[in-house]
Amino acid sequence: MHKTRWRVAIAVLWLSTACNKSPSQPTSTLSGQGPTPQSTTPTVTSVSISGPTRVALGESVRYTALAHFSDGSTKDVSDQASWSPHHDTPSHLPMNFTSPGVAVGINRGDGSVSAWFADRVGNQTVLVLDAGTYRLSGVISESSGQPISAVSVDVVSGTGTGLRGVSRTDGTFVLYGVAGNIRLRASLDGFVPVDRELLVNEDGQTNAFAMTPIDAPEDISGAWTMTLMPSPGCRPGLPDVAKGRTYQVEFIQQGTGLKVKTSSPTLKVLNPDENHGTIFGTHLHFFFAGDTDYGDWSSTDLVDRLSPSETLGFDGTVTGAANGPEIRATLDGDIVYWLEPAPTPWSPAWYCRAHDHVITLRR
Numbered sequence: 001m002h003k004t005r006w007r008v009a010i011a012v013l014w015l016s017t018a019c020n021k022s023p024s025q026p027t028s029t030l031s032g033q034g035p036t037p038q039s040t041t042p043t044v045t046s047v048s049i050s051g052p053t054r055v056a057l058g059e060s061v062r063y064t065a066l067a068h069f070s071d072g073s074t075k076d077v078s079d080q081a082s083w084s085p086h087h088d089t090p091s092h093l094p095m096n097f098t099s100p101g102v103a104v105g106i107n108r109g110d111g112s113v114s115a116w117f118a119d120r121v122g123n124q125t126v127l128v129l130d131a132g133t134y135r136l137s138g139v140i141s142e143s144s145g146q147p148i149s150a151v152s153v154d155v156v157s158g159t160g161t162g163l164r165g166v167s168r169t170d171g172t173f174v175l176y177g178v179a180g181n182i183r184l185r186a187s188l189d190g191f192v193p194v195d196r197e198l199l200v201n202e203d204g205q206t207n208a209f210a211m212t213p214i215d216a217p218e219d220i221s222g223a224w225t226m227t228l229m230p231s232p233g234c235r236p237g238l239p240d241v242a243k244g245r246t247y248q249v250e251f252i253q254q255g256t257g258l259k260v261k262t263s264s265p266t267l268k269v270l271n272p273d274e275n276h277g278t279i280f281g282t283h284l285h286f287f288f289a290g291d292t293d294y295g296d297w298s299s300t301d302l303v304d305r306l307s308p309s310e311t312l313g314f315d316g317t318v319t320g321a322a323n324g325p326e327i328r329a330t331l332d333g334d335i336v337y338w339l340e341p342a343p344t345p346w347s348p349a350w351y352c353r354a355h356d357h358v359i360t361l362r363r
Contacts, residue, residue: 042069042070042071042073043069043070043118044067044068044069044070044117044118044119044120045068045069045070045120046067046068046120046122047065047066047067047068047077047081047115047116047117047118047120047121047122048065048066048068048122049063049064049065049066049113049114049115049122049123049124050063050064050066050124051063051064051101051113051124052126053124053125053126053127054126054127054129054203055094055095055103055105055126055127055128055129056105056128056129056130056131057105057106057107057108057128057129057130057131058104058105058106059104059105059131060098060102060103060104061102061103061104061105062101062102063078063083063101063102063103063113063115063124064076064078064101065077065078065081065083065101065115065117065122066122067117067118067120077115077117078100078101078115079100079101080100080117081100081101081115081116081117082115082116082117083097083100083101083103083113083114083115083116084097084113084114084116085097085103085111085112085113085114085126086111086112086113086114086123087107087109087110087111087112088292090295090296092107092109093106093107093111094106094107094108094109094110094111094126094127094128095111095113095126095128097113101115105128106128107128108128108129108130108176108177109127109128109176110125110126110127110135110174111125111126111127111128112124112125112126113126127203128176129176129177130177132179133159133160133176133177133178133179134177134178134179134200134201134202134203134205135174135175135176135203135204136174136175136178136198136200136205136206136207137172137173137174137175137204137205137206137207138153138172138173138206138207138208138209139167139170139171139172139173139206139207139208139209140153140167140171140172140173140186140208140209140211141171141208141209141210141211142191142210142211142212142213142256142278142280143210143211143212146255146256146257146278147167147169147170147171147172147278148167148171148188148191148211148278148280149167149168149169149170149171149277149278149285149287149317150166150167150188150285150317150319151166151167151171151173151186151187151188151191151209151211152164152165152166152186152187152188153165153166153167153173153175153184153185153186153209154184154185154187155175155178155182155183155184156183156184156185156195157182157183158178158179158180158181158182158183159177159178159179159180159182160175160177160178160179160182161182163175163176163177163178169276169277169285169287169317178200179200179201180199180200180201181197181198181199182197182198182200183195183196183197183198184196184197184198184207186209186211188211188280188283189281189283190213190214190215190280190281190282190283191211191212191213191214191280192211192212192213192214194209194210194211196209213256213280213281214281215280215281215282216281217253217255217256217279217280217281218279218281218282218284218322219253220251220253220258220279220284220322220327221251221252221253222250222251222363223248223249223250223363224248224249224250224251224327224361224362224363225246225247225248225249225361225362225363226246226247226248226249226262226359226360226361227244227245227246227359227360227361228244228245228246228247228314228331228335228357228358228359229243229244229357229358229359230243230335230352230354230357230358231352231354231355231356231357231358232356233352233354233356234335234352234354234357235350235352237349237350238335238337238350238352239310239337241306241307241310242306242310242312242337245264245304245312246264247262247263247264247267247304248262248263248264249261249262249361250263253279256278256279256280257276257277257278258276258277258278258279258284258286259275259276260275260276260277260286260287260288261275262275262288262302264304266304266305266306267302267303267304267305268302268303268304268305269301269302270289270301270302270303271289271301274287274289274301275287275288275289275301277318279322282321282322282323283319283320283321284318284319284320284321284322284327284329285317285318285319286317286318287316287317287318288300288301288302288314288315288316288317288318288331288333289301289302289315290302290313290314290315290316290333290334292315292334296351296353297334297336297348297351297353298313298315298333298334298336298353299313300313300314300315300334300336301313301315302314302315309339309340310337310338310339310340311337311338311340312335312336312337312338313334313335313336313338314331314333314334314335314336314357315333315334316331316332316333316334316357317331317332317333318330318331318332318359319332320359320361325362325363326360326361326362326363327359327360327361327362328359328360329359329360329361330355330356330357330358330359331356331357331358331359332354332355332356332357333353333357334351334352334353335351335352335357336348336350336351337349337350337351
């Protein structure tokens with residue numbers, strides 16, 4: 001009885017397969033026509049943002065995100081997009097989003113806003129200022145044209161009194177929130193202070209300051225041994241092998257300008273031409289390059305291979321004073337320790353961003 005049922009089942013299956021089998025060649029009721037082509041769903045090719053580029057402090061504004069598709073169509077995706085503000089210093093974001101596309105100006109300064117949708121991102125720059133005030137920038141150099149970093153530029157009278165900007169390694173500074181007739185004072189130890197009266201009535205005005213050193217620059221050219229220690233305020237956890245590392249530093253000096261060459265048997269310098277600085281009197285400033293767009297840590301240009309599985313990187317601005325055969329200085333920047341394999345993917349095992357990492361140089 002079981003064998004009979006098995007044979008009947010095979011027969012039914014064979015007949016069903018034969019009846020449903022498609023012919024080996026496609027057929028068409030209309031002569032000359034092939035298979036009907038399948039429709040293609042358009043994909044998102046880009047995202048653009050529209051909205052104000054200048055926002056008053058405390059003002060609430062709305063931005064629109066527009067998705068552009070491969071078929072040429074567009075769609076407002078403001079409510080579906082992921083919105084975020086950006087600034088060089090994450091703790092000083094210019095905007096805060098209160099709902100999709102709606103942001104409030106919270107800090108003076110330049111920044112941008114981004115909208116993410118379908119793995120595409122749109123960006124727009126934004127300037128946040130008090131209503132009725134402006135952005136003022138400038139460049140500070142000494143008489144030979146060499147830019148000066150770490151110069152304090154203070155508003156001492158007029159709208160914006162009390163505001164301060166500090167010049168970067170290329171000598172540039174920015175002030176946010178000034179207007180009308182103002183008075184600026186540029187000052188740095190070792191230089192004659194400079195006062196300047198200005199009329200500020202629009203964004204984008206620039207001014208150049210030439211400063212005169214009180215003393216001739218100290219001659220620090222030649223070879224030095226540099227020791228690097230993390231700031232006393234850094235969190236614990238950095239292994240001893242990464243503390244007190246020493247490197248050879250050569251200063252190539254032309255007047256007040258410095259080129260800085262750093263080396264050691266275990267050190268790799270990715271962009272050596274970007275490490276430069278200045279010295280005025282005995283006060284020097286120089287720069288170790290790195291990419292700070294990683295939140296609280298950097299992708300540094302100076303990488304020290306401590307062992308086959310460990311690396312140490314550092315970057316930032318060094319400020320110090322020469323005293324004969326010794327230079328005592330601080331590093332305003334990042335020290336980053338990597339362990340392979342990483343405890344957390346794409347993240348260092350230890351890092352510290354501080355203004356007072358300790359650097360000592362000796363001849």
